[in-house]
Amino acid sequence: MAKRILVQSLHLKDGAIVRVDDEASFEQLKAACLAALPPGHASAALEIFDEADDDEEARGDADTAPPEPRESVHVGHCRKVDTVVRYAGRSVEHPFSPATRVGRVKNWAVRRLGISHHDANELVLQIAGTSIQPARDKHIGCFVGQSCEVRFDLVRNYTINGDPTSDAAEQRLRQDLQAAPFVAGERDGRWALRELAWPLLFVDVLAGDKRRFTLRLQCGDYPQAPTGAFWDPERGGWLAATKWPRTGARFGNALRTDWQGGTALYIPCDRLSINGHDQWRQLHPAWLWDPQVGIVRYLDVVWTLINGSDYVATAA
Amino acid sequence: MGATTLPPLLRFTPALYAELIRELARSGEGVSESGAFLLGSLEPHRRVLEYLLYESVAPEMALEYDYVVLTGNHMAIAWQRCEQTGLQVVADIHTHPGLPMQSRSDREHPIVSIPGHVALIAPYFAQRSPAPADLGVHRFLGEGQWESHFGGDAQNLLELSEI
Numbered sequence: 001m002a003k004r005i006l007v008q009s010l011h012l013k014d015g016a017i018v019r020v021d022d023e024a025s026f027e028q029l030k031a032a033c034l035a036a037l038p039p040g041h042a043s044a045a046l047e048i049f050d051e052a053d054d055d056e057e058a059r060g061d062a063d064t065a066p067p068e069p070r071e072s073v074h075v076g077h078c079r080k081v082d083t084v085v086r087y088a089g090r091s092v093e094h095p096f097s098p099a100t101r102v103g104r105v106k107n108w109a110v111r112r113l114g115i116s117h118h119d120a121n122e123l124v125l126q127i128a129g130t131s132i133q134p135a136r137d138k139h140i141g142c143f144v145g146q147s148c149e150v151r152f153d154l155v156r157n158y159t160i161n162g163d164p165t166s167d168a169a170e171q172r173l174r175q176d177l178q179a180a181p182f183v184a185g186e187r188d189g190r191w192a193l194r195e196l197a198w199p200l201l202f203v204d205v206l207a208g209d210k211r212r213f214t215l216r217l218q219c220g221d222y223p224q225a226p227t228g229a230f231w232d233p234e235r236g237g238w239l240a241a242t243k244w245p246r247t248g249a250r251f252g253n254a255l256r257t258d259w260q261g262g263t264a265l266y267i268p269c270d271r272l273s274i275n276g277h278d279q280w281r282q283l284h285p286a287w288l289w290d291p292q293v294g295i296v297r298y299l300d301v302v303w304t305l306i307n308g309s310d311y312v313a314t315a316a
Numbered sequence: 317m318g319a320t321t322l323p324p325l326l327r328f329t330p331a332l333y334a335e336l337i338r339e340l341a342r343s344g345e346g347v348s349e350s351g352a353f354l355l356g357s358l359e360p361h362r363r364v365l366e367y368l369l370y371e372s373v374a375p376e377m378a379l380e381y382d383y384v385v386l387t388g389n390h391m392a393i394a395w396q397r398c399e400q401t402g403l404q405v406v407a408d409i410h411t412h413p414g415l416p417m418q419s420r421s422d423r424e425h426p427i428v429s430i431p432g433h434v435a436l437i438a439p440y441f442a443q444r445s446p447a448p449a450d451l452g453v454h455r456f457l458g459e460g461q462w463e464s465h466f467g468g469d470a471q472n473l474l475e476l477s478e479i
Contacts, residue, residue: 088394120429133388153392158386159386159425160384160386161383162422198421
């Protein structure tokens with residue numbers, strides 16, 4: 001019987017799935033994994049590392065139960081990855097297996113730095129010198145160079161310090177989040193408040209197939225219109241275009257992913273998008289921003305888009 | 317606890333403190349919040365040796381917002397500076413338009429989430445040359461909890477002394 005194996009590698013941007021027979025020898029497994037690499041990258045110097053053979057020291061830091069042997073492997077040239085995590089002038093180091101997941105490294109670093117699990121919620125690992133914040137399930141071997149080391153900064157995606165007692169905008173938004181129209185939407189299962197990290201509002205909107213799409217809205221001028229788009233809370237970044245919900249002809253380009261680089265929805269109630277689209281005021285009056293209606297206007301529009309008959313579910 | 321019983325939490329030289337307050341006031345221009353990472357050493361005492369203004373790591377944010385907004389990239393710049401200098405972020409400071417109490421955002425977004433971290437808040441955009449007694453001194457306890465001090469307690473907790 002064929003077994004599916006998830007293969008990750010420096011040379012595979014999105015990983016790959018290979019199928020090998022249950023009884024396959026290690027050499028057959030290795031050959032199948034090397035064959036999954038892009039042309040020109042397979043070499044005798046590459047080795048196979050099974051995620052199940054991970055580092056005992058960090059085993060307790062795993063996000064999930066360990067995979068079975070031959071369920072998830074890494075293909076690379078580093079037997080160990082010298083991993084450094086920097087945080088506010090402190091740093092912790094450890095040589096991890098290249099098949100160690102980023103999430104486990106984060107949990108290990110947080111523990112070593114004396115940060116509580118609660119306080120670490122919004123912290124993410126970012127590759128030093130870049131803006132790349134790898135997904136938690138990626139192997140750290142995917143981020144090494146020839147030197148077999150990787151350096152991370154432990155950072156918060158957004159840090160907001162300020163005095164909201166002087167900010168009528170935040171007070172008004174908080175009132176609206178506790179008012180009947182918003183609460184009714186939560187009760188009906190149309191949306192759910194994820195977090196208000198003023199001035200950013202994170203709300204999950206439920207699609208027709210019950211999938212949740214997180215909106216990140218910049219509400220600094222509230223009750224004037226917010227602006228925002230779909231957010232990937234796992235990754236701590238804007239949702240990849242391939243994961244956006246799609247609509248058919250009925251709502252046309254409302255969910256186009258190329259508008260504003262995927263950071264603003266192409267809808268009349270979005271503060272950025274209404275600029276230069278005066279025709280929308282005649283064409284879509286019900287979708288215009290209305291300060292009297294407030295945040296539920298934006299949420300209603302998005303919910304309508306992803307609950308219509310032409311909503312198209314995308315791959316998870 | 318009486319105001320005279322609190323041992324210092326954070327130490328500055330008088331000159332560094334005065335320069336920091338002047339720079340915060342200049343950066344916010346009396347109309348927007350400003351702030352700084354406070355870099356220094358933890359041993360034998362938590363002492364500030366230099367500061368890194370938020371406007372220097374996040375100039376675009378200073379232009380866009382009236383409050384402090386930092387992204388992961390901005391924090392990484394500060395971590396890089398720490399590595400270059402061998403110092404740690406021992407505290408942070410930002411200004412408020414009004415009183416130096418923590419906002420909800422302040423409480424929910426510690427600049428450093430390690431227990432013992434000190435967050436200072438300077439009132440009135442630091443325009444009135446605030447002394448230590450005018451600041452809010454907020455110590456992070458972990459698990460989202462803080463301990464706040466004002467007035468005489470704040471003055472005792474912030475020691476201005478030569479090294």
